[in-house]
Amino acid sequence: MFTPFLRPLLACTALFSAVVLMAQERTLPPFDAAHMGAGVEVSAGSVLKADQYEKKWMLTRNMQSVGAFVRLHTLPADSSAFAEDFGFPTFSFGLLYGNYSGVKMRKSADPDWGMAVPVDYTSQMGHTFTLFANFERPLWRKKRWSIGYSLGTGLGYATKPYDKDHNVDNETLGSKWNIFFDAGAFATFQVHRHWAVRGAIHFRHLSNGATARPNKGANTIEPALSLLYTPELPTHYSRPTFKRPHERYFYGNVAVGIGGKTLLDHWLRTQYCTPPTEPNYRTGRFHFYPSYSVQANAMYRYARRWASGLGLDLNYANAAKGIEALDAGTEFKHSPWSVGIAARHEVFYGQLSMSASIGVYLLRRMGSTAAWEEKPYYERIGLRYHFSKKKGFFVGAEVKAHSTKADFTELLLGWEF
Numbered sequence: 001m002f003t004p005f006l007r008p009l010l011a012c013t014a015l016f017s018a019v020v021l022m023a024q025e026r027t028l029p030p031f032d033a034a035h036m037g038a039g040v041e042v043s044a045g046s047v048l049k050a051d052q053y054e055k056k057w058m059l060t061r062n063m064q065s066v067g068a069f070v071r072l073h074t075l076p077a078d079s080s081a082f083a084e085d086f087g088f089p090t091f092s093f094g095l096l097y098g099n100y101s102g103v104k105m106r107k108s109a110d111p112d113w114g115m116a117v118p119v120d121y122t123s124q125m126g127h128t129f130t131l132f133a134n135f136e137r138p139l140w141r142k143k144r145w146s147i148g149y150s151l152g153t154g155l156g157y158a159t160k161p162y163d164k165d166h167n168v169d170n171e172t173l174g175s176k177w178n179i180f181f182d183a184g185a186f187a188t189f190q191v192h193r194h195w196a197v198r199g200a201i202h203f204r205h206l207s208n209g210a211t212a213r214p215n216k217g218a219n220t221i222e223p224a225l226s227l228l229y230t231p232e233l234p235t236h237y238s239r240p241t242f243k244r245p246h247e248r249y250f251y252g253n254v255a256v257g258i259g260g261k262t263l264l265d266h267w268l269r270t271q272y273c274t275p276p277t278e279p280n281y282r283t284g285r286f287h288f289y290p291s292y293s294v295q296a297n298a299m300y301r302y303a304r305r306w307a308s309g310l311g312l313d314l315n316y317a318n319a320a321k322g323i324e325a326l327d328a329g330t331e332f333k334h335s336p337w338s339v340g341i342a343a344r345h346e347v348f349y350g351q352l353s354m355s356a357s358i359g360v361y362l363l364r365r366m367g368s369t370a371a372w373e374e375k376p377y378y379e380r381i382g383l384r385y386h387f388s389k390k391k392g393f394f395v396g397a398e399v400k401a402h403s404t405k406a407d408f409t410e411l412l413l414g415w416e417f
Contacts, residue, residue, distance in 0.1 A: 028091055029074050029083075037071040037230040039092070043202065045222030047103050047125075047172070054216060056110065057169055059122070062102040063220060069094025069134070073231060081246075082349045085305050087141075087148075092134035096154075100125035100218070105169040114272030116282060123169035125218065126160025128206060130180045135349075143235075144190040151354075152182035153383065156206050162214050164282045174284060175212035179399070179409070181205040188228070198226040209399050209409035211260065213267040213286050217406075246304035252417055257293040257398065259410025262286040263319055265326050265369045289319035291408050297344055305348050313340040313359055313380075315400075317408070323367035335365040340378060351388055355398070356381045374402045384412065392416045 029035040046061040069092045074083035083089065103125040107118050132154030138146045156178045162170050186200035202224055207217030266286050274281045292315070299309035315338045324334040342359030357380045364370070382398030396412040 029072050029079065031072070034231055035073050035075065037073060037090075037228060039069055039071060039094075039198075039226050039228040041065075041067040041069075041096075041200075041224050041226040043067075043222040043224035045202075045220045047100070048219040048221060050216065050219060054171075056112070057105050057107045057171070059104040059106055060102055063098060063100045063125075063222075064102075065096055065098045065222060065224075067094055067096040069132075071136075071228070071230070073233065076234060080350065081304060085303075086349065087138050089138070090136040092132075092136065092150075092152075094132060094134075096128075096130040096132055098128035098130065098156075100127060103172075103218075105171070107169050115275050116272050117276055119168055123167045124160055125170060125172055126158060128156050128158050128178075128218075130154050130156035130206070132180055132182065134182065136186070146188045148186060150182065150184040150186060150200070150202075152180070152184075154180040154182075156180045158206070162284050164284050168282055171214040171216045172218045173206060173208070174214040175208040177208070178206045179209050184224075190230070190233070193232050194230055196228040196230055198224075198228060200224045200226065207406060210262060210406040211288065211409055213262045213264070213284065215262075215406060246301075248300070248302050250298070250300050251307075253295075253297050253299065253394075253414055255293075255295040255297075255394075255396075255412045255414030257295070257410035257412045258290065259293075259408050260288050260290045261317075261319060261406075261408035262288055263322055263326075263369075264373065265323050265367070268369070269326060287322065289317065289322060291315060291317040291319065291410065293410060295412075295414070299344065299346070307346045307348070309344050311342045311344045311357060311359075313338075313342055315339075317366070320366060323369070327367045330368060332367045332371065333365040334367050335363070337363065338366070339363040342378075342380070346384075351386045353384045353386065353394075354382070355384055355396070373405075374407075378402055378407065379404065382412070384414070386416070 043065045045063055047063060049055045049058050072091045074088045079088060101124055105123040107113060109118050132152050134150050134152035136150045138148035140147045158173045158176055158178060160167055161176050162174045182202055182204050184200050184202040186198050188196050188198040190196045202222045204220045204222060205217055208215055270280050270283050294314045295311055297309055297311035299307045301307035316336050320334050320336040339362045340359040342357040344357045346353050346355045360377045379401045380398050382396050384394045384396035386394040392415050394414045398412060399409050400407045
């Protein structure tokens with residue numbers, strides 16, 4: 001009963017953290033004509049074949065996208081110290097349509113497929129609609145030119161996810177709702193006081209964060225061209241507004257998380273080790289296992305926008321019980337507990353921060369699939385919002401992964417001291 005509500009909530013948090021929470025307490029500039037612009041983007045790219053397995057069944061990879069968005073410019077006249085530290089960035093919010101109908105997938109006869117019987121049709125990725133929030137930071141400005149990078153997140157809807165009856169070879173997207181990530185580099189030329197053109201290259205990712213199966217994810221490289229309408233921007237960006245340095249200090253924080261995952265073990269069993277006569281043969285419906293975590297961190301904030309430190313991760317995953325049942329009769333060890341130590345880094349902008357960490361396991365016993373699929377290290381990345389009126393408390397969402405392959409997605413509640 002809890003599962004149908006948790007999955008979309010986990011996905012939505014990535015977008016809501018970026019859009020709704022950033023707008024509080026003037027993290028963003030005002031929504032007025034002096035700050036607002038707009039833009040449209042077109043791109044044509046291709047879906048990456050991530051590994052040898054994917055190369056076997058992905059036949060064609062071409063895709064196109066069209067986006068429309070509003071833009072909020074930070075300006076020297078009224079921006080915060082964070083805006084100055086980041087070179088007066090721009091925030092974008094919009095809708096991105098992706099045409100993936102040119103991505104075709106089909107498994108030919110191969111002994112690697114085990115009991116899976118090839119179908120007589122070609123599967124497709126279909127179309128996607130993504131609400132997104134974007135952060136654009138200029139690294140270099142001169143007269144009419146600017147060069148920089150962008151980072152974005154959002155919530156995407158896929159029209160043709162995996163379907164055992166009609167789209168069985170689409171292993172890229174296993175659910176209709178997906179988490180979106182975007183990283184890009186751009187060059188912009190101001191052709192008129194209100195108009196600019198931009199060339200960019202984007203890496204974009206859509207996946208369900210292991211909340212459903214399959215979950216290979218759609219990774220695309222997209223060259224893009226944009227037409228931008230801007231307010232009348234300064235001809236020169238000076239940086240003398242906030243001269244006071246940021247006070248350096250040590251701090252600690254503790255966060256508890258609740259999330260969950262579906263099992264790759266179940267996916268592999270039903271895809272390749274189940275006969276076609278069984279009802280769960282190549283099914284797309286899997287049990288959702290809750291997981292719980294505690295993070296304890298010692299951090300040093302050495303700049304207004306940056307902090308780094310070390311942390312301890314403690315996870316309890318109900319999924320271990322399901323894996324142990326699948327591994328019955330083997331010598332693999334199983335425990336719902338895992339412990340890791342991690343290097344942390346956090347980037348701040350107002351009340352919002354992006355956290356990232358790389359850790360190594362001190363304890364991890366998750367059975368046979370983990371033995372060959374997982375590495376002894378893991379990654380975490382997520383967004384957090386810090387409540388300034390309730391000093392120390394923050395909320396957020398994170399994805400934990402192994403070599404960029406999602407392990408689970410979770411919501412966080414934490415306290416900084």
